[in-house]
Amino acid sequence: MKYVKDYQISLTTMGIEAVYHPEYNSRIYDVNGMYYTGRTNQELLDQACELRCTDYNGRINAVRKAFSYDKKTPLVICPIEMIYAIPTKSPKDYDCKWIFPDHIEKLLRKAKHPQILFKNGLTMEINCSYNTFKKQQERARNSLIHFFILVRERSTYRIK
Structure with missing residues (x-):
């Protein structure tokens, strides 16, 4: 695990979670390994x-308007790059974790909380139920596809 001051969410980001540490605010699960940063989850998502010339609230509001997903709304960061x-x-909860679903190999049922097995072999325990996460995956896919199609x-619209 390595400290990265200016980590940027990209196609290689698999998940982010808050950490209780005097120097770090977030743990980042990335295709290339695990990192820590002084930035909060919200700061990483805002950036x-x-x-990508947009803002967090605008993306969340667009998904809410299109689908009425008022709680735990998926975030479509970039429909072109397919980052969500x-x-x-x-x-708003400090311990909210953000998962980037394209990197999930398998969702494992565990005694207390489900665990995500990422394609690179890293695992991450999640703090919601198995069924809630499955529902969240479906919502996220719907949101991404909707905005990708838009x-x-x-980009191909022609004036007649």
């Missing part, structure tokens, strides 16, 4: 949206 994330709890339609 990811801003780097699922919250395990209310994003972007494609707009």
Whole structure:
């Protein structure tokens, strides 16, 4: 595990979670390993949206308007790059974890909490039920596909 001051969410990000540590605020699960940063989960998500010329609240509001997902709303960071994330709890909760579902190999049922097995072999315990997470995955996929199709339609729109 390594400290990274300026980590940026990208196609290699698999999950982020808050940590209780005097120097670090977030643990990042990445295809290339596990990292720590002084930034909070919210700061990482805000920056990811801003780097793509949008903002977190706008993305959340767009999904809510399209689907009425008022709680634990999936975040479509970039429909073109297909970067999106699922919250395990209310994003206002300190211990909300964000999962980037394209990297999930398998969702494992465990005694207390489900565990995600990522494609690179790392595992992450999640703080919601198995069924809740499955529902969140479906919502996230619906959201991503919806906005991906909108972007494609707009990029090929022709005035008659």
